[in-house]
Amino acid sequence: MWRSLVLRGTACLLHVVPRGSQRLVQQRHQSSLCLRVLLHGHAHRLTAAPRLQHQRTDLLRGTYHLPHTVSRSLKSDAKSTVDFPVSPVTVADIKQYLRSKEVPFHDGYSCLHAPSLFVEPSGEPGGSVPAKDTYSMFIDKTTGQFLCKDTLAEGSWEDLQDCLEVMQKEGQAFLSSHVLLGYAETPEEREERARELAEVHRFWSSSVPFSELADEEAQLVKSMFQITKITNATLKKFGVRFFKPTRSLVFPWFGGPTSALKGVKLLSAQTSATDPGAVEYTETTVPRSGAYHNLFGLPLVGRPDAEVVLTGSELDVLAVSQGAGLPAVALPRGNSRLPPSLLPYLEQFKRVTLWLGGDMRAWEASRIFSRKLGVRRCSLVRPGEDQPRPAQALALGKNLARVVKGAIPAVHKSIVSFRQLRDDVYGELANTEQVAGVKWSRFPELNRILKGHRKGELTVFTGPTGSGKTTFISEVALDLCMQGVNTLWGSFEINNVRLAKIMLTQFSMQRLEDDLERYDYWADQFEELPLYFMTFHGQQNIKAVLDTMQHAIYLYDINHVVIDNLQFMMGQENLSVDKFAVQDHIVGAFRKFATNSCCHVTLIIHPRKEEDDRELQTASIFGSAKASQEADNVLILQEKKLVTCPGRRSLQVSKNRFDGDVGVFPLDFLKASLTFSTPAKAKHKLRKVSKEEEEAAAAAAAAAAAGREEAAVAPAKKAKARAKPLKENAAQDPIAAATAAAATAAAATTAASQRAEPPPSQAAGRRPALKRDG
Numbered sequence: 001m002w003r004s005l006v007l008r009g010t011a012c013l014l015h016v017v018p019r020g021s022q023r024l025v026q027q028r029h030q031s032s033l034c035l036r037v038l039l040h041g042h043a044h045r046l047t048a049a050p051r052l053q054h055q056r057t058d059l060l061r062g063t064y065h066l067p068h069t070v071s072r073s074l075k076s077d078a079k080s081t082v083d084f085p086v087s088p089v090t091v092a093d094i095k096q097y098l099r100s101k102e103v104p105f106h107d108g109y110s111c112l113h114a115p116s117l118f119v120e121p122s123g124e125p126g127g128s129v130p131a132k133d134t135y136s137m138f139i140d141k142t143t144g145q146f147l148c149k150d151t152l153a154e155g156s157w158e159d160l161q162d163c164l165e166v167m168q169k170e171g172q173a174f175l176s177s178h179v180l181l182g183y184a185e186t187p188e189e190r191e192e193r194a195r196e197l198a199e200v201h202r203f204w205s206s207s208v209p210f211s212e213l214a215d216e217e218a219q220l221v222k223s224m225f226q227i228t229k230i231t232n233a234t235l236k237k238f239g240v241r242f243f244k245p246t247r248s249l250v251f252p253w254f255g256g257p258t259s260a261l262k263g264v265k266l267l268s269a270q271t272s273a274t275d276p277g278a279v280e281y282t283e284t285t286v287p288r289s290g291a292y293h294n295l296f297g298l299p300l301v302g303r304p305d306a307e308v309v310l311t312g313s314e315l316d317v318l319a320v321s322q323g324a325g326l327p328a329v330a331l332p333r334g335n336s337r338l339p340p341s342l343l344p345y346l347e348q349f350k351r352v353t354l355w356l357g358g359d360m361r362a363w364e365a366s367r368i369f370s371r372k373l374g375v376r377r378c379s380l381v382r383p384g385e386d387q388p389r390p391a392q393a394l395a396l397g398k399n400l401a402r403v404v405k406g407a408i409p410a411v412h413k414s415i416v417s418f419r420q421l422r423d424d425v426y427g428e429l430a431n432t433e434q435v436a437g438v439k440w441s442r443f444p445e446l447n448r449i450l451k452g453h454r455k456g457e458l459t460v461f462t463g464p465t466g467s468g469k470t471t472f473i474s475e476v477a478l479d480l481c482m483q484g485v486n487t488l489w490g491s492f493e494i495n496n497v498r499l500a501k502i503m504l505t506q507f508s509m510q511r512l513e514d515d516l517e518r519y520d521y522w523a524d525q526f527e528e529l530p531l532y533f534m535t536f537h538g539q540q541n542i543k544a545v546l547d548t549m550q551h552a553i554y555l556y557d558i559n560h561v562v563i564d565n566l567q568f569m570m571g572q573e574n575l576s577v578d579k580f581a582v583q584d585h586i587v588g589a590f591r592k593f594a595t596n597s598c599c600h601v602t603l604i605i606h607p608r609k610e611e612d613d614r615e616l617q618t619a620s621i622f623g624s625a626k627a628s629q630e631a632d633n634v635l636i637l638q639e640k641k642l643v644t645c646p647g648r649r650s651l652q653v654s655k656n657r658f659d660g661d662v663g664v665f666p667l668d669f670l671k672a673s674l675t676f677s678t679p680a681k682a683k684h685k686l687r688k689v690s691k692e693e694e695e696a697a698a699a700a701a702a703a704a705a706a707g708r709e710e711a712a713v714a715p716a717k718k719a720k721a722r723a724k725p726l727k728e729n730a731a732q733d734p735i736a737a738a739t740a741a742a743a744t745a746a747a748a749t750t751a752a753s754q755r756a757e758p759p760p761s762q763a764a765g766r767r768p769a770l771k772r773d774g
Contacts, residue, residue, distance in 0.1 A: 089157055091141040101164045109374035110343045111138040116148045117163050118177040138344035142554055147344045152256060153177035154341075196287045203264050203286065207241035207250040225249060225269045226279055227315060229394050234322045238297065240314075248284075251314045253294035263292055265314065265332075281313075289333060289528070295345055296330040297321070308349045309390075309404060310369075312356040316390035320355070323390070323400035331356075335365040336484055336530065337557045338372055346373060353407045355381040358388035360427070360434035364455055368557065368598055370410040379407035382423060384430070436658070442479045442677070445665040449653045450633060453480055455559055457657075458594045458630060459602045462621050463637030467649065468669065469604055470494065470564055472637055472676055475506045477562050477602070478529075482507075486530040488549065488558045492540060492568035496533045502674055503531075509673045532556060542569045542586050546593055553597050563590070565604035567622070583623040591630040603627075612641045618654045632657040638664070649676070 094112060098105050105114040113135040115121065136150045144157025163175055185193070210218050210232045221242055222228045241250040243266060253263040265285045272278040285292040297317045301308065309320045309328040312335045320328035329346075331338060335356050346352065352373050356362040363383050370378035381387055387403055394400060408423075418425075428435045437452030463469045470493065481487040491499045505512060507529075508522040534548055545563070552558045563569075570582050587603070594601040605627055607620040616636050618628050628634055634655035640648045649667045656662055667676045 089144045094139060094141070094144055094157070097161070101168065103164065105139075106135070108138070108347045109377055110142075110340075110372060111140055111347055113138060113347065116150055116153075117160075117167065117175055118148050118151045118153045120174050138347060140340055140343065143340065143551075145340065147341070148177070149344060150257070151177040153180050155180050199286050200261060200264055203243060203250060203266070204241070204252065204261060206245070207243040209241050210235045213242060221247075221249075225267070225315065226395060227318065227391060230315075230318050230322060234318050237300070238314075238318060238321070240318070249314075251294075251296055253292070253296070254299050255294070259299060263287055263294060265292070265294070265296075267314070285332075292332050293339065293341060294332050295342055296332075297327070298329050298345060301327045301329065303348070305348070306350040307353070308346070308351075309353045309355055310346075311390060312362060312365075313389075313391070316355070316357075319390040319394040320400060320404075323394045323398075324404055325401065326404060328390075335362050336486060338369045340372070340555060343372065349377070351377055351379065353379045353381065353404050354410075355390055355404070355407070358383045358392065360431050362389075363427070364598065365557075367410065372554070375410040378410040380410050381407045382427065384427065438480055438483055438485055440476070440479045441483070442475065442675070446476075446651070446653075449661050449663050449665075450656055451658060451661075453485065453560070453600060454658065455600050456595055456598045457600050457632035458591050459600065459633040459635060460621065460627050460631040461602060461604050461635045461637070462607045462616065464607065464610075464616065464639050464641070467637050467639040468676075469637055470499070471502060471674055472651075472667075473562060473564070473602060473604060474499065474503050475675055477560060478503050478506055478531075480560060481529050481531050484530065485560050486532075486556055486558045487560045487562070488532045488534065488552045488556075490534040490536060490545060490549075490561065490563045492536055492538060493564055495537055496535065499533070505674045509675065511672050530556070532558070539568050539570075542589055545569060546589060549593065549599075550597065553599060558599060560600045560602070562602045563604065565606060566627075567606055580624050584626040587623075587627050587630050603631075616652075628655065631655060637667075 091112075095105070098112070098114065103114055105112045107113075114137045115135055116137040119136065137146055137148045139146045139157075139160070144160070145154065146157070146160045147154040159180065163179070166172070167175060210221075213221070218232070219228070222230065224247075239252045239254075241252075242248075243250050246266065246268060248266040248268045251265045251267065252261060253265070254260065255262045263286055265283060268282045268284075269279050270282070272280045296314045300321075305327045307326060309324070309326050311317050311320060311328055311330045314330045317328040317330045320326055331342075333339075352370075354366040354369060356366050356369075360383065363380070366380045370380065381403060383389075386398075387393065388396070388398075390400060393403065435454075437454035439447045439452050461469065461473055463472075470491070474489075477487050477489070489496075489499065504522060504526050507526050508518075512519055512522065532552060534545070534552075536545065536548075549558070549561055552561075566583065566586060569586050570579060590601050590603055593599070606622050607616050608622050610616060610620055615638055618634055618636075619625075620636075621627050621634075632655075633653070636652040636654055638650045638652055647666050647668070649669060650664050651667055652664045653662050669676055
């Protein structure tokens with residue numbers, strides 16, 4: 001699937017970086033290189049992004065404190081861009097070029113394997129071709145990026161072309177890896193990198209191996225992380241230690257030709273606030289997560305190993321290694337991403353079993369990652385009660401080797417029977433909450449109607465001009481992004497700086513203009529979100545947009561794409577074509593993209609012109625009916641233009657293909673934070689009341705009316721009781737007689753008034769009052 005994609009050079013992706021932030025987005029340590037080859041006066045230099053600065057990581061709570069970071073310095077290059085190739089590159093182009101340069105190669109699963117240009121070839125020049133198993137340079141079939149595993153030299157496809165041109169022109173057998181240089185680091189960058197490396201070694205030296213812990217303490221720590229069946233020998237094998245100040249497990253990252261310590265991951269455990277029986281894990285990496293590319297367990301994998309189990313956490317690696325006796329590695333970011341830079345390290349395996357967890361999100365990630373790895377060699381462990389995540393399976397006494405052996409192939413046939421679909425259907429029935437998707441934290445009413453945000457769906461969103469469509473959908477997307485949904489924004493209407501400002505304000509829930517001293521605090525947290533922007537603005541070609549989206553999915557495993565808005569893709573080149581036909585083509589292209597890429601696409605479409613006093617309907621969406629027909633969800637932001645009081649806006653869900661629930665709920669706009677919230681007392685129009693519910697409500701009203709009738713008669717009885725002794729004394733005392741007569745009259749008046757006035761519920765329903773005798 002990935003090989004057939006064309007990557008256009010007319011667009012690039014922009015990772016969100018607040019302007020002026022001290023901590024820039026971290027790419028791979030040696031990525032975005034420029035080639036500087038000075039041989040006999042020939043200088044070859046390519047444009048590249050600057051080497052980016054590491055960001056310090058906030059540590060877990062505890063008594064262990066780290067030195068404060070230096071004050072930030074403003075830089076003009078505070079935005080990191082990932083540029084597309086100048087010209088489209090395909091695997092056919094790469095193979096043809098390598099053949100023209102007489103470079104031997106063989107086809108791998110996701111990369112082409114070739115002899116390294118940066119290692120001196122063994123034997124005499126012009127000798128036999130080296131064996132294929134000695135090929136140490138890997139060229140990505142999709143992007144052309146290359147990596148030499150022997151020297152860790154890497155660069156773009158253009159970098160590799162320049163190296164081959166220089167070698168051919170100068171008659172060189174190999175090149176030094178030092179020809180690949182980045183921009184010189186500033187003193188602040190070198191100081192920051194040295195500080196992070198010092199923190200890594202400080203954590204490592206301050207942590208304690210489990211063999212040095214007392215037996216009771218070691219057992220307590222294992223119980224806290226639910227790894228009581230993991231032996232000390234397994235922990236020692238993988239170098240796992242315990243950091244007492246923050247009560248965290250420490251997982252090392254050894255890499256490079258010398259297997260030096262490059263980073264650590266700290267894992268803390270605590271009881272879930274919502275489920276006392278569950279345990280929540282908090283991860284902290286040094287360096288920060290953007291620069292942490294550790295395939296935990298890879299140093300223990302031997303060259304002859306042809307099978308590996310790919311897991312989502314380090315604890316699962318320990319369980320698979322001990323319980324199944326198989327090589328296992330853990331992805332650095334769990335189920336959220338499989339960076340293409342890690343693919344060369346997985347090329348040696350003929351069978352890859354993906355066991356990423358025990359929920360539906362892990363199952364979806366497994367199917368997506370298998371496309372990158374090559375579906376023909378991948379097997380997937382289906383989550384379920386009998387097949388939870390590896391660490392839990394080991395704790396329950398499951399046979400992990402049998403589970404791995406029973407993994408199903410990732411290859412899908414064009415025609416299947418219910419026998420192949422049976423387990424998938426059962427999985428959806430048994431995991432209804434997980435199948436419903438990711439829940440919103442700021443919009444509970446949206447959860448009640450749509451049930452969640454699901455991959456592979458197309459959502460059409462519309463609303464009147466100036467009603468706040470971009471502001472609302474940015475908060476909806478931000479809510480999901482804060483929960484780990486990798487998000488790509490395509491804003492053709494407003495520029496990225498303004499959009500990032502809106503989202504940062506929504507993220508901080510306050511006006512940052514009034515509190516600029518806390519800008520760095522919020523910007524540093526906002527920078528950690530898996531949020532990316534396309535640098536398009538104004539009218540764009542649909543093919544360029546789709547190529548950019550596909551490229552982002554391959555690089556960043558995007559789960560949610562927001563397009564604002566469709567009208568900007570109906571460009572000038574289509575003036576001679578019917579505009580409705582063009583729109584139908586664009587909507588169909590996004591529908592196909594969402595389905596094939598298993599990515600949720602939110603498409604903003606302007607409505608047609610309506611009267612100010614009329615609400616929008618599904619038919620109000622501009623164009624033909626194809627947009628609403630292709631969409632899985634249709635959301636309409638309603639606005640009462642002639643009203644200025646609160647409650648003028650509401651969100652209507654007019655289509656929900658998942659379970660059919662539709663409805664409307666009001667929204668309040670908070671201008672200070674640019675956020676929408678659901679009012680506390682909201683009247684929902686979700687469904688009609690059934691006949692049984694109406695009868696039950698009538699019975700309840702009748703019972704309440706009877707209770708009020710008895711309460712009404714009680715004062716009259718008390719009045720008669722007070723009048724009785726007065727009557728007995730009336731014959732002896734004229735004044736007492738007058739008082740008794742007045743009391744009797746008052747009691748009669750009270751009873752008559754209560755009988756004459758029906759209860760409010762009966763009056764509203766126009767039902768006759770209950771009759772009483774006398």
